[in-house]
Amino acid sequence: MVKITIDGKQYEVENNLTIIQAARESKIHIPHFCWHPKLTVSGNCRVCLVEVEKMPKLVIACSTQVADGMIVHTNSEKVIKAQNAVLEFILINHPLDCPICDEAGECKLQDYAYKYSVGESRFEFDKVRKPKRVELGPNVMLDTERCIMCSRCIRFCDEIAKKPQLTFTQRGDHVELTTFPGECLDNPYSMNVIDLCPVGALTSRDFRFKARVWEMSSTDTICVGCSRGCNIKMWVRNNEILRLTPRMNPQVNDYWMCDYGRLNTFKHVNAANRIKAPMIRKEGKLVEVGWDEAIAKVSSELKAYKKPEIAAIGSAFSSNEDNYLFVKLMGILGVKKLDIMPHIKTGDQDELLIREDKTPNMVGTREVGVKPDSNEFGFSSIMNDIRHGKVRALYVLDDDIAADPNIAEALIKIDFLVVHASNENETVKLADVVLASSSYAEKHGTFTNFQGKVQRNRPAVATLDHDRILDGMELSRLDKFGSHNDRWTQGIKRDTRATWRIVNMLATAIGIRWRYNTCEEVFNEIAAAIPAFKGLSYLKIGTNGALLNLKKKSVTVKD
Amino acid sequence: MSDFTEKLLLPEIPNLHNIDVYEQNSGYQALRKVLEMTPDAVIDVVKKSNLKGRGGACFPTGLKWSFMPKQSSKPKYLCANGDEGEPGTFKDRQIFEFNPHLFIEGSLISAYAMGVQVIYVYIRGEYVKWINLLQKAIDDAYAKKYIGKKILGTNFSTEMYIFPGAGAYICGEESSLMNSIEGDRGYPRVKPPFPAQNGLWGCPTTINNIETLSNVPLIINRGAEWYSKIGEPKHPGTLLFGISGHVNKPGVYELPTGTLLTDIIYKYAGGVRDNKKIKAVIPGGSSTKWIRGEEIDGVRMDSEALKAYDTSIGTGGIIVMDDDTDVLKVLARLIHFYHHESCGQCTPCREGCGWMEKIIKRFIAGEGKLEDIDLLLNVANNIEGNTVCALGDAAAWPVQSVIKKFREEFEKRVRKIPIEKKYVPPPHLIVEKV
Ligand SMILES: Cc1cc2nc3c(=O)[nH]c(=O)nc-3n(C[C@H](O)[C@H](O)[C@H](O)COP(=O)(O)O)c2cc1C
Ligand code: SF4
Ligand code: SF4
Numbered sequence: 001m002v003k004i005t006i007d008g009k010q011y012e013v014e015n016n017l018t019i020i021q022a023a024r025e026s027k028i029h030i031p032h033f034c035w036h037p038k039l040t041v042s043g044n045c046r047v048c049l050v051e052v053e054k055m056p057k058l059v060i061a062c063s064t065q066v067a068d069g070m071i072v073h074t075n076s077e078k079v080i081k082a083q084n085a086v087l088e089f090i091l092i093n094h095p096l097d098c099p100i101c102d103e104a105g106e107c108k109l110q111d112y113a114y115k116y117s118v119g120e121s122r123f124e125f126d127k128v129r130k131p132k133r134v135e136l137g138p139n140v141m142l143d144t145e146r147c148i149m150c151s152r153c154i155r156f157c158d159e160i161a162k163k164p165q166l167t168f169t170q171r172g173d174h175v176e177l178t179t180f181p182g183e184c185l186d187n188p189y190s191m192n193v194i195d196l197c198p199v200g201a202l203t204s205r206d207f208r209f210k211a212r213v214w215e216m217s218s219t220d221t222i223c224v225g226c227s228r229g230c231n232i233k234m235w236v237r238n239n240e241i242l243r244l245t246p247r248m249n250p251q252v253n254d255y256w257m258c259d260y261g262r263l264n265t266f267k268h269v270n271a272a273n274r275i276k277a278p279m280i281r282k283e284g285k286l287v288e289v290g291w292d293e294a295i296a297k298v299s300s301e302l303k304a305y306k307k308p309e310i311a312a313i314g315s316a317f318s319s320n321e322d323n324y325l326f327v328k329l330m331g332i333l334g335v336k337k338l339d340i341m342p343h344i345k346t347g348d349q350d351e352l353l354i355r356e357d358k359t360p361n362m363v364g365t366r367e368v369g370v371k372p373d374s375n376e377f378g379f380s381s382i383m384n385d386i387r388h389g390k391v392r393a394l395y396v397l398d399d400d401i402a403a404d405p406n407i408a409e410a411l412i413k414i415d416f417l418v419v420h421a422s423n424e425n426e427t428v429k430l431a432d433v434v435l436a437s438s439s440y441a442e443k444h445g446t447f448t449n450f451q452g453k454v455q456r457n458r459p460a461v462a463t464l465d466h467d468r469i470l471d472g473m474e475l476s477r478l479d480k481f482g483s484h485n486d487r488w489t490q491g492i493k494r495d496t497r498a499t500w501r502i503v504n505m506l507a508t509a510i511g512i513r514w515r516y517n518t519c520e521e522v523f524n525e526i527a528a529a530i531p532a533f534k535g536l537s538y539l540k541i542g543t544n545g546a547l548l549n550l551k552k553k554s555v556t557v558k559d
Numbered sequence: 560m561s562d563f564t565e566k567l568l569l570p571e572i573p574n575l576h577n578i579d580v581y582e583q584n585s586g587y588q589a590l591r592k593v594l595e596m597t598p599d600a601v602i603d604v605v606k607k608s609n610l611k612g613r614g615g616a617c618f619p620t621g622l623k624w625s626f627m628p629k630q631s632s633k634p635k636y637l638c639a640n641g642d643e644g645e646p647g648t649f650k651d652r653q654i655f656e657f658n659p660h661l662f663i664e665g666s667l668i669s670a671y672a673m674g675v676q677v678i679y680v681y682i683r684g685e686y687v688k689w690i691n692l693l694q695k696a697i698d699d700a701y702a703k704k705y706i707g708k709k710i711l712g713t714n715f716s717t718e719m720y721i722f723p724g725a726g727a728y729i730c731g732e733e734s735s736l737m738n739s740i741e742g743d744r745g746y747p748r749v750k751p752p753f754p755a756q757n758g759l760w761g762c763p764t765t766i767n768n769i770e771t772l773s774n775v776p777l778i779i780n781r782g783a784e785w786y787s788k789i790g791e792p793k794h795p796g797t798l799l800f801g802i803s804g805h806v807n808k809p810g811v812y813e814l815p816t817g818t819l820l821t822d823i824i825y826k827y828a829g830g831v832r833d834n835k836k837i838k839a840v841i842p843g844g845s846s847t848k849w850i851r852g853e854e855i856d857g858v859r860m861d862s863e864a865l866k867a868y869d870t871s872i873g874t875g876g877i878i879v880m881d882d883d884t885d886v887l888k889v890l891a892r893l894i895h896f897y898h899h900e901s902c903g904q905c906t907p908c909r910e911g912c913g914w915m916e917k918i919i920k921r922f923i924a925g926e927g928k929l930e931d932i933d934l935l936l937n938v939a940n941n942i943e944g945n946t947v948c949a950l951g952d953a954a955a956w957p958v959q960s961v962i963k964k965f966r967e968e969f970e971k972r973v974r975k976i977p978i979e980k981k982y983v984p985p986p987h988l989i990v991e992k993v
Contacts, residue, residue, distance in 0.1 A: 043749035044905045046945055057944045063749050123935055125917040149903060154696035168903070173913040330712035381871035386697070549988060 002068040007075060019061035019072055026423055030074055030114050031083065033090075034150035034199045035062040038254055039159060042151050045090075047112065049082040050074050058082055060310070067540065080116075087332040093127045093173055094146050094199070103200030109148065128173050136178075137185030139205055139259055140194060145174050147201035149156055153177070153193035153333025160256065160352065163187035177201070188354060190508070191259045192323035196243055206263055207243040210237075215488065217476035219460035220247060220543050222447060224317065224360035224440050225261035228353050229449035231544070232257060234441060234460040236267070237476060239468075239491025241266040241441060241461060249544050252453060258354050267383055269439045270492075273424040279434040286434060291505065298433050299509040301416050302333065305393045311337035311382045312372035315397035315420075315499075316359030320454070320533075321522040322499035323361070324368040325514075326397055329507050331369075337391060339372045339379040340365055341401045342457045355450055362439075364448030367532045386410045394418070398437055398499060402426035420499050436496040443498035444519040446541065448548060454536055455545035464495045563789055563815040567777050567797050568656055568770065576692065578699040581660040582815055587705055588859075589776035593668045594713050599971065601672035607783035613650075613896035614640055615844065615873050616949075617862045619776075620820050623765060626755035627673045633762040637675040638740070639666050641682040641689075641769045642724055642731030646845035646896060647876035651769040653811045655682075655689040657771070660941065663719070666773035667705065670717045673765060678719040680769075684726050696723055728900035734767035735902065747948035748902045770799055770955035791817030791861035794872070800860065805832045808824050816861035816872075820850075834891035835881040839964070843873025845893050846953030847986030848960035852882070870960070872980050886968050889920045890961045897954035908951035911942040915958060922972045932969045936962045 002015045006028055013022040022547055023030050041063045048057040051473070053071040058078060073079060091113065098104040111117075114392035130144035142196050154166045154177070165183045168175050194202045194351040216235040218486055223244065230253035235243045244266055268274075278294035279286040294509070312325045312330045344361070349356040359365075372378045383406075385391040393416040400409035403426050410415060411430045420437040420489040421428050428434050432523065441461045448454050462468040468479055482489035497505075500522055507514050516522050520538050527533045532548045574580045581587070593601050606621030627635060639662070643651045651873045654662050682690050697719055708716045722740050724730045734748035739758045750776045758764025774796055777784045787795045790860050794816045800823055803809045807829030814823065820840065824830065831837055837852035842860065848870035849860060858864065862872045880889060898912035918935045923926050934956060943955035962969065 044947060047904045049945060060749070063751075067712045082941075085945070086906050089914075089941070092910050092914055123914060125914075128913065148906075151904075151908065170903070171729075172898055172901040172903045173909050175909065305993065311902075520771055 001316045002066055004066050004070040006072045013066055016068060017066050019050060019066055020065050022066050023061065023074065028074060030061045033108060033148060034152060035124040036152055036196065036461050039152060039155045042155065045150050047086045051076045051079050052194060068474060078249050083116040084118050084260040087113055088121060090148050091121060092123040094148065101200040104207050106200035107200060116192065130176055136353060137190050139191050140185050141203050141205050141208060142177060143201050146199050147177050148199055149175050150198060153202060156196055158192055161187040161189040171430065179262065188258050188260065189256060189352065191262050192256045204243065205416060210242050211237050213474055215478055216242060217479060219458050219474045219476040221263040221460060222455045223257055223265055223458040225265045225361055226355040227357040227359060228253060228355050229360050229447055230257040230261060230353060230457050236460045237478065238488040239493065240270045252545065253353055256353060266441060267392055268423050269441045272424060274494060275421055275423060275434060275436040277437050281432045294435060295435055295505050295509045296508055298418050300433060302393060308333040308391045310335045311391045312395045313397060313399060313401060314365055315336065316340050316362040316365045318398050318499050319361065319447055320368050320518050320526060321445050322397065322528050323365045323370050325500045325503040325522060327369040330513060331452055336371060336373060337377045337382050339377065339382060341379055341399055357450060361447040363450060365454055365520040367448060368526060370531060383407060385412050386413055389413065396427060400425040400427050402430055419501060422496065431499055435483045435502045436497045437502060438465065438496040442466060442496060446523060452546040454541055454552050456538060456541050457468040462493050465497050543545040565913050566813045568773050568799060569653055569813050570659065575658050576696065578660060578703065583743065585780065586660055587664055589779035590664050590705065591711065593779055594711060594715060595672055597675060598672045601668065603777060608778040608786040609795050610774055610778060611862065612768055613770035617794065617872060620767065620771055623671050624669065626717050627763050628763055631763050634676045635674055636759045636764040637666060637670050637673065637678045638736060638759065638764060638766045638770055639678060639680045639772055640731060640736060640766055642682055642736065643683055644731045645874050645876060646873040647803055647841060647878045648801055650688055650801045650875065652689045654769055654773050655693045660691050660700065661775045661776055662707045662769055663696060663700050664715060665772035667717065668775050668779060669767065669772055671715055676717055679740055679742065680715060680719065680721045681721055682721060684723045690721055690723055703741035705812055729902040729950060731764055732950065736766065736901060737764060746902055749947055766811035778985050790861060794862040798875045800875045800877055802828045802877040802879065805881040806830065806879050807832060817859045820855050820858040823877060828942050831879065831881050837879060837888060838879045838882045841878040842853045844868055845896065846956060847871050847873040848956050849964060851964045886961060886965050887919065887922055887972060890957060891923050893957050894919050897950065901950060905947040907942040908946045912939055912954050920967060924972060925972060927973050929973050932962060932966065
């Protein structure tokens with residue numbers, strides 16, 4: 001530890017830190033563009049210049065190590081002058097197109113221009129012209145004129161994604177970001193460069209021009225694309241998800257997420273094939289009905305079968321709470337044939353984030369009890385029993401098991417198939433009753449990732465079951481101040497319910513008196529009943545998650 | 560000490576580039592001598608000689624060598640810097656052409672002193688002729704076992720390779736040079752870490768100028784004591800002064816440090832063309848601050864004396880401008896050079912050089928404004944000291960010094976007729992009054 005003074009206050013800090021790190025730990029913000037906590041230091045933007053007593057020149061805080069007795073000034077006259085100068089320099093060739101720039105509102109340059117520049121320019125010449133709309137790869141677009149040459153994206157590809165695909169060419173104020181000859185920016189993590197880009201040079205081809213950032217609400221939640229469970233922010237306008245961005249969690253995903261998760265885990269929420277209400281098969285066709293009718297139908301039908309004739313498939317796509325209540329109900333009904341369908345994509349895994357297990361909650365689903373007592377009750381035995389007519393009624397939680405044609409063929413034999421589903425799919429096509437369940441973006445719940453980390457997801461999209469204001473969901477400015485004649489306040493709200501609530505309704509119809517009003521109550525019961533969850537609560541899980549108490553370390557935690 | 564007339568680096572011996580001739584003139588004797596000394600003793604001799612780097616920064620060479628770790632699990636490297644990109648500088652190529660073995664021998668001694676396994680000679684790509692000449696000399700030295708495995712039967716081995724640059728001034732900056740050798744963009748590195756700790760491929764590395772290294776065999780042969788007394792004691796030795804511009808006999812002149820600038824111009828370079836008066840002199844390559852013609856009497860050419868004139872010896876490349884010179888045009892050309900050569904890595908230099916060029920061009924076009932003079936100065940001040948490498952400073956210094964010393968030249972070029980400012984709305988906005 002060393003003692004240093006920053007802006008007149010003494011701090012004791014680790015001696016291997018740089019000034020910028022030490023200041024950050026002491027909650028002092030030193031402006032920076034090129035520096036990033038998880039990338040190597042490039043020291044090129046020069047906006048972090050600070051004054052260190054006894055040093056002849058200003059030094060860059062990002063690469064200067066602290067030393068005992070060091071006296072640092074981050075807002076002396078000299079420093080402010082240098083910050084003004086650097087911002088003026090950056091702005092002379094930066095287009096002033098904030099009104100049409102995607103980054104506006106979350107732009108470091110915009111923020112710093114307000115905070116650290118004099119507010120006017122002495123530059124009276126034409127700006128350097130460079131290529132606009134350069135497709136760097138399938139997901140990322142480059143506006144070369146907006147680039148401030150901080151090199152964060154290049155370093156990300158080199159150091160984190162380990163795919164050197166980007167570089168600079170040319171010199172001086174003609175420097176351009178580009179891909180290496182014959183390369184394109186197509187690594188599985190390419191879109192992180194969009195978040196890293198401090199300005200609007202790198203934009204998402206999926207999201208660009210869809211919304212101004214201040215029109216959206218952002219909800220802290222998690223990605224359900226695989227068993228990593230990356231922490232994310234979900235951005236919603238008019239009750240429609242427009243983009244996902246990673247949210248920092250040092251134990252799970254750092255600052256990153258993969259492109260697959262970013263692009264492929266939310267579009268189904270607003271897709272045209274959403275199931276808008278419960279449905280019952282009448283004269284061979286699925287027709288929409290009210291919840292009471294659908295639940296009554298399931299309850300009466302299930303009574304018609306002997307216990308061994310019923311099987312149940314939980315879902316590693318559903319939350320701990322969903323699966324827990326499901327197991328509990330099946331236990332009461334005496335259903336022993338209970339398992340889930342695995343979704344392992346062998347080989348589709350890497351050192352950074354992506355996991356072979358494409359479900360977000362395999363560990364949790366097992367821990368809350370969705371596991372057969374013996375092999376004869378396992379998933380493939382159940383399918384065999386169906387083929388042999390031994391199982392005649394099947395209850396499937398949110399999982400499109402019939403996407404596998406072999407299973408679809410078996411399911412044709414089923415007399416009564418009830419499924420929870422948020423979107424039309426192959427299993428729904430065969431169902432007798434469809435219970436319209438909320439997607440992960442429309443409900444509370446917890447998921448347990450492959451590390452055994454229990455993490456919360458939160459509703460970002462309102463349903464008839466979850467009201468944005470009454471239920472304390474995140475609000476955008478339009479949500480707060482928009483009026484009815486505003487075209488962005490009238491998004492669709494569907495009559496879907498969280499799976500745990502549907503199971504609860506069914507239990508009530510069967511005559512079991514459960515009193516779960518909120519998902520949190522279900523979780524509290526899990527915490528009381530299941531040792532692995534002991535001591536956990538929504539409060540404790542917080543925004544960064546909490547580990548299960550697993551006796552054996554079933555998983556290795558990798559940072 | 561200006562009575563010292565001997566030519567040490569470029570003696571007038573015919574065919575000295577030939578290895579046999581070089582050997583006949585006590586060539587490679589210093590190497591033989593050194594191989595019987597301890598490496599530390601060699602560094603000590605160089606320290607005592609007070610040899611200063613000839614690459615521009617005048618850094619004490621022995622001290623630089625002593626920064627290299629004695630023990631290292633990694634290989635150690637020496638980069639001999641022959642990029643010679645500084646405008647007004649053309650001295651290292653004389654060594655490649657006329658005395659390449661002196662440089663090779665100096666490099667080998669330095670490699671021995673620092674325990675270096677590989678020497679890279681970085682030469683600017685345009686120097687094709689000199690690359691070929693040096694390669695021939697290296698091949699000959701290999702054949703005679705001066706380079707390679709078990710040099711002269713000792714346990715000392717080192718290899719020597721030429722690395723041609725691709726034509727960027729910035730690759731002469733030492734850390735950029737290392738990136739270039741590694742196959743990366745020629746971007747200077749942020750220091751610290753310094754090359755002696757973390758240099759080429761992350762290994763301990765020393766970078767020295769070609770002329771610096773060529774002095775070493777002389778110091779070994781004739782002693783540190785002798786060397787330290789040549790010229791100005793704080794900056795001893797001879798320098799290869801490259802003089803260009805409006806002189807009758809431009810060229811490279813080897814003279815002791817401390818020689819009068821006027822002697823170099825009038826005694827050696829044959830005086831100014833058509834006997835005109837001198838308007839300005841750039842003393843040490845384009846990056847050094849200018850001296851006004853009226854100031855040059857009594858100016859001695861060494862690192863100490865030039866401090867008094869707020870400038871430096873740089874590479875010893877002297878550029879003389881006569882009275883008819885348009886200093887603004889010269890400055891514009893220099894700014895253009897730095898703008899063109901800025902690597903573009905760091906903000907102040909990348910953006911500032913382009914801006915300065917735009918301002919100076921406005922003066923050249925007669926469109927300058929009075930405020931532009933101070934604006935230009937302010938932009939230069941905002942670059943200086945705030946950049947990753949010294950190219951930013953090198954771009955700022957000429958601007959600062961020319962504004963300081965030739966402000967009237969700018970004032971003369973300020974636009975006389977004021978620009979008429981009148982708002983004329985576009986046709987579609989002109990509404991007839993009803
Ligand atoms: C932009 C720039 C260009 C440089 N070009 C050269 C060069 O061409 N040759 C050279 O010897 N040194 C050059 N230098 C200086 C080197 O960085 C380094 O200081 C020198 O090679 C060290 O050698 P010395 O200690 O023997 O002088 C340059 C420096 C800068 C900032
Ligand atoms: S690694 Fe997995 S959890 Fe993370 S973003 Fe990608 S799909 Fe989602
Ligand atoms: S000062 Fe200029 S040349 Fe040096 S690193 Fe910065 S931009 Fe590159």
